[in-house]
Amino acid sequence: MKSINIKRAAAVVAGAAMVASVVTPALAAVGPTQADVNALVANIKANPANTKVIIGTNGAAISDGLAAAKIAAVLASLNYEQTTVGDVTGTKSVTVSTSGSEAVTPTASTQYMELDNLHGSTGYLADGTATTLTKESLGEVLKKQSLVASSDFTGTMASATYYYEDKIELMGGTSGLAAQYSEDTAGTKGHGLYMVSPSGALKYIVDFGAGIPIGPTIKYQETPELLFLGKAYGLNWKETESGKLALFTGDKQEMTEGDTIVQGDYEVTFKSGTRSGDKDYAVFQIKKGDVVKTTGTLTTADSEEVFFGTDKVSISAEYVGYDQETGKGYATIRLGTGLQTLESGDAFPGNTDWVIDRVNTTSGDTKLLTVSLKYQKTYTGTYLTGLAQGTMIDGPITAAGTPLFKVGLAGFGSKSTNYKTTTVWTKGMGDYNVGVGSELIQVKWQSRDGVTQKFTPEHPGEAIVGYDDTYNARTGFTHDILLNTQDSEGHVVKYGVINDKVIYLQSVAKGTDNRYTVKFRVGGSDGELVEVAGLQNNTNASLVYASPTEPINCNLQVLDFVGGTVDRRLISIGNSATCDVLPDAVHFGKALDFPATGGIPKMDLRDVLDQNNPYMVFYDTTGSHWVEVDYYSQPSTGVQAGLYVYDDSTDLFDQTDTTNFAYDYNKYHITYNSIEADGSVLGEATFIVPNEPRNALIQVTGTSTGAAAGQSVLKVGDTISNVKIEAITCPSTVSGTYYKQKGAISPENLVALDSAAAGTYQIVVGGPYVNNVAKAMAAKDMITVEGASYVYAEGNKLLVAGYSATDTTNAANELIQLLKA
């Protein structure tokens, strides 16, 4: 393609006389010299934002456009640099505002710690080791701070930076913090976990690490300032010692001799400053009303309490200096409500439940190491007052008047080998006044994987849950559930409960190969089908059911008995760690209570366990080691409601016989309610049984003061409600290789028409016949020679053109090579 109308110059014009310094380029000639081109190209490369590609408007072919487009793209690339970074992630946040006058209350982060090794039949004691929280785990609550302690005048003590950090400590051990499950209800507390703790098991500690120097021999130029619970105090290093923390209270104020400050009812005047030897002294006058009092001579770290009747004020000299040139004293004082000396057992200022536990120093009281506060609320009975499951106690109160954190029992922890049910729903059938064995209670609950379990035997003999049986022990195999047996009335035992799930025996079929196929339904008679095939008589097999939270893996045998006319194929299922056939008992206290005058029965669960309280049981009524669901009539108390495992292998169930009951009622916390039941179906009640296993979960949560109505910025982890989202900031995560713009391209176009040519540097594409800028250049006539292809520097312009389209393309490619060099 030809880019220009060829006009052969008859004469060599002045421009053509310029001898181009051809440096044998691969693609095009450069001129006037290589050095000229190199210099201009260097400027263009350094200033891509101030360079334009100029396209002519007199006419251009599409090939010129391609050349210009390539140059423009390369030019744009010069404004970016490739770099590689690791992950750079900013903090994502959302800004919210409240509606109306409701305050925004973002909450801080929460830490959970477990007290493990709970044990005991009547209560659990945690004997885990002490747990300490630091800023790493609860950064929104616990801080690490620094202070700079200034050197003294004489230079015998250098300035240094000291660090101190907050910690929370929960003491473990048998004498330490303990969580106990208690049914020792009082009032309406119900059952649950309680903290059983002697005073001091819960601590807040300020740890000074290697320690900050204290003692009368220390010479600080100015008293170190510490932040305790958000309030600034001066450390009285002269008075602080083991067991005693001495602080200067009040805000710091700087004074020059002669100054007077007013704080509250008090007027303080710096009366005089003096120097004696290497010490500077100050005397202050304090006035309240008409009463004027003068302090003694104070030097750095001295303090004095001044009494005005029953009122007192403390003046602490954080720093006292003297300027010999001016002859004036200088001082930094704190005016407080009294000197603060805290010893073991003293409540920390602003607190009642948190007192000084220890002020720990090095031997000889040369350094302050730790200051700890302890939660000193006493406990009554078997639990720490106020620290019951579901309630939180306040940590030390800060200067803002809010607790630094809250501590409470969140529930049971994560360690347990027991499986248990969650929500249990019971429904009675028929007339509760009928005698023993005639009514059934269906049980429905949700297993921990969220699947509804239905225990719905239609006959008393249909249900067997499990029992600790050695009656029919076999070598290497002990079965704990025996399904497919029959009671005396011919009812076949179909139901069992394994690992929180109902196992319903659907069928046992014998094949022509004398092997058995057993079909179960998990969850109820209409539950998920699980088939175990190929079983041989009296040979171990496995019943496996996959579940994310409650898998089942049981030993399984088919026991093919032929006794008399009955062909029994008993299904024997053995208890193991993954096959818990012994559901645990949960007592619900008194069950349905039918009012004597009729009406809707109520479920009342508040009473403590006693032998007269009914509960729903799976028990053996015939003595043949079956366990069934049945209804036990208690005329005075109505339908039983509870889960209970019966371990009496000797006799009929006898509710009055508690000694043989192997139940363990301490594993659960029960949320009790007074539930009104639907009288038309005899009774319905829902029992919420937490699915958390044993161990006590201690929850420590930071608190926030709550923002005023208006906007607040929240981070991930904060919770909030009733707000409107105002803005969302999502800094991107960048990693790997990316291109960073070096400078703004301004103006935004790298390309311009010749009629609007601008830019500090111009790359002129096309010859004089198409491009007016080229037409004005001295080098224009060089392009009119057949075969000419040039990259020509002239002032701030670089001509990129050729005689033909191919020549122009070559020139463009030559320039691109130079730009990328």
Next chain:
Amino acid sequence: MKKPNAKIILITVIFALAAANLLLFSGALNRGACFRDMCLYGETSDPVNEFRLLVNSSSKAIIIAEGDASPTQTTAYVDIAFSQLASDLYLKSPKLIAIAVKDGAAINCSCENYANGTFAACQNDLVYCTSIQPAQDEMMIILKYPSYAKNEAVIKSRTIELRANSGASLSGMVEVLRGLIKKGG
């Protein structure tokens, strides 16, 4: 009296038009978003965002420009639009294809691939140039030879085709699209 430079006036008008090309309406009625001097159509009811999504979801770009084999003013404007797009999309390693058109028919083409900071010739084959399709992570912009009755940009199958009634209009249309990219972020 010196005649005013017609070209200058024309150019001034073009950029004034581009500046005034605010989105006038868009809607499901015609599935188009119309600006003052062009309409943008897509495969969805929101062609503006469809275009932005096409740009943002593409790691590579193919830019095809159709123009005269010989120098013309029309093609001068096509060239400037071509160059602007090449510089704007350089981060998408653009493949640049210039198709020479005569009497409405493509007569030859040149293809250049961008890689490693420079360009290298690719397949200079007319069949290749006219049948190339974008891959799933690519976008293609075709600047059709400006001989259409109306100024329309049509998005389909990861391709946006600009059909203009003149070179100046085509250049203006590209300016509008560049503005959409910048506003979309």
